[in-house]
Structures are given as C-alpha cells and as structure tokens.
Amino acid sequence: MGSSINASKLVLDNQDNKIVSQEEAEQAVKTLIQYIGEDPEREGLIETPKRVIKSFNEFYAGYSQDPETLLSKTFEDIEGYDDIVLLKNINFESHCEHHMVPIIGKASIGYYPNKRVVGISKLARVLDVFAKRLQTQETMTAQILNCIDKALLPKGTAVFIDAEHHCMSTRGVLKNDVTMTTNQFSGCFLEDVNLQDRFLKMVT
Numbered sequence: 001m002g003s004s005i006n007a008s009k010l011v012l013d014n015q016d017n018k019i020v021s022q023e024e025a026e027q028a029v030k031t032l033i034q035y036i037g038e039d040p041e042r043e044g045l046i047e048t049p050k051r052v053i054k055s056f057n058e059f060y061a062g063y064s065q066d067p068e069t070l071l072s073k074t075f076e077d078i079e080g081y082d083d084i085v086l087l088k089n090i091n092f093e094s095h096c097e098h099h100m101v102p103i104i105g106k107a108s109i110g111y112y113p114n115k116r117v118v119g120i121s122k123l124a125r126v127l128d129v130f131a132k133r134l135q136t137q138e139t140m141t142a143q144i145l146n147c148i149d150k151a152l153l154p155k156g157t158a159v160f161i162d163a164e165h166h167c168m169s170t171r172g173v174l175k176n177d178v179t180m181t182t183n184q185f186s187g188c189f190l191e192d193v194n195l196q197d198r199f200l201k202m203v204t
Contacts (some may be wrong), residue, residue: 007056009122010031012041015040016019018028019057022053023118025049025053025056026049026052026053026133027049027070028048029048029049029052029053030049032044033048033049035061036097037193039144041103048065049086049087050144057157058132060131060132060134061083061132062131062132062133063130063133065132065158066129067125067129067147067151068150068151070122070126070129070146071118071122071126071127071147071148071151071152072151073085073118074116074117074118074152075116075117075118075119075169076115077114078113078115078116078117081113081117081146082113083112083113083174084110084111084158084195084198084202085110085111085112085113085120086108086109086110086199086202086203087108087109087110087116087124088108088202088203089106089107089203090106090107090109090123090124090127091105091106092104092105092106092107092127092128092131093114093131094130094131094132094135094140094163095133095135096132096134096135096136096165096166096167097134097135097136098136098167099167099171101165101166101167101170101171103131103135103137103163103164103165103166104163104164104166105108105137105146105161105162105163105164105179106161107112107127107159107160107161107162108149108159108160108161108202108203109123109126109127109144109156109158110157110158110159110189110199110202110203111134111148111154111155111156111159112154112155112156112157112187112188112189112195113152113153113154113155113198114152114153116152116157116170118151119153123148126144126148127144128150130147131141131143131144133134137161137163137165137182138182140161141159141182141183141184142163143159143182144159145158145159145185145186155185155186155187155188156185156186156189156190156191156195157185157186157189158163158184158185158186158189158196158199159183159184159185160181160182160183160199160200160203160204161182162179162184163179163180163183164177164179164180165178165180168174183200185199
C-alpha cells in the first residue's frame with residue numbers, strides 16, 4: 001500500500017522554497033556533459049543545457065500543480081446514476097525516481113460515485129500531475145487513488161496501471177517488451193472482491 005502525500009504542501013515547498021536558479025541548473029547539465037567525456041562548448045552542445053532544463057520544466061511540471069484543485073468542481077445532477085465511472089487506457093509518461101529514465105504506460109481510473117461526479121478530463125489531469133514528477137509506479141498508483149478519495153469522497157476508487165520501465169529496458173538487465181502492472185482499491189472496491197474482478201475485467 002502506498003502512502004498518502006500532501007500535494008498542496010509539495011507544491012508550496014517546491015515553488016516558494018526553490019533554491020536552484022535556472023543558470024545553476026544549466027551549469028549542472030554542463031557538468032554532466034563533461035562527466036560523460038563530451039565538450040559542452042562543442043557547437044552541437046552549446047544550447048543543450050538550456051534545452052535540457054526546458055524539457056525538465058515539462059517532464060516535472062507536476063511539482064507546480066495541486067491535483068486536488070482539479071477535482072474541486074463536481075456535478076450532483078446525475079439522475080440517480082449508481083455504478084462505476086471508468087476512464088480507461090489513459091496514456092502517460094513519467095520518470096523513474098531511481099534512474100530518471102522514462103516510465104511509459106496507460107492508466108485506468110474508476111470510482112463509484114457518492115451522489116456526485118467530476119468531469120472525466122479531470123481524472124486524466126490528476127494522472128498527469130502525479131506522472132509529471134519523479135516516481136515509482138507503486139507510489140503513483142496510491143497517490144492517484146488517495147487524491148480521488150480525498151477530493152470526491154466516493155463510495156470507492158480503483159486504479160490500474162500498466163507501464164514499461166526504461167530503467168529495465170534501456171539499461172541494467174536490458175529486457176524489452178516487459179510491462180509492470182499495479183492496482184489499488186479503496187472503499188467498496190476494497191470490500192467487494194466481485195467488484196474488484198469486474199473492474200479488472202473492464203480494464204484488461
């Protein structure tokens with residue numbers, strides 16, 4: 001079971017207490033270029049530190065966002081709907097916190113509404129906020145579930161993730177075409193094995 005995080009505090013800490021300037025970050029990239037044996041002043045590499053930091057701002061944009069605010073607007077006029085709401089096969093790209101190489105996969109997010117629902121695009125955005133951080137798949141699975149539980153107070157939540165880890169396919173054991181799956185349940189999904197099975201059949 002992954003632990004819950006305080007997303008708001010994480011955003012605050014990383015934005016208000018940021019102590020590394022862009023210039024310092026670019027210099028760090030330049031140092032890494034030298035470390036691998038390259039010349040950072042070579043024509044093709046002169047602009048590389050700026051490009052790397054610009055890409056970092058995209059890769060790790062989740063640190064500047066609070067996922068709970070994305071779920072703050074809900075809708076109660078659902079005509080008595082009482083069943084699973086599922087967003088299936090959402091593409092995502094993240095980065096492994098151990099080697100900072102890509103984790104690429106798909107997530108399926110479901111919840112059992114408790115008299116209110118949220119716009120489906122918001123579920124995909126919540127996934128992106130957590131994916132755009134250094135991650136382990138297990139932690140990200142738990143973070144998504146905990147966030148939805150806290151913000152929507154549903155009867156239950158279910159998250160399923162299937163992803164390829166480049167720390168395994170492009171280095172180390174060099175095993176391609178291998179994916180890792182994680183899933184986590186809360187509320188009625190955790191209490192009812194039949195509901196778990198139904199969710200998993202819907203997403204796999």
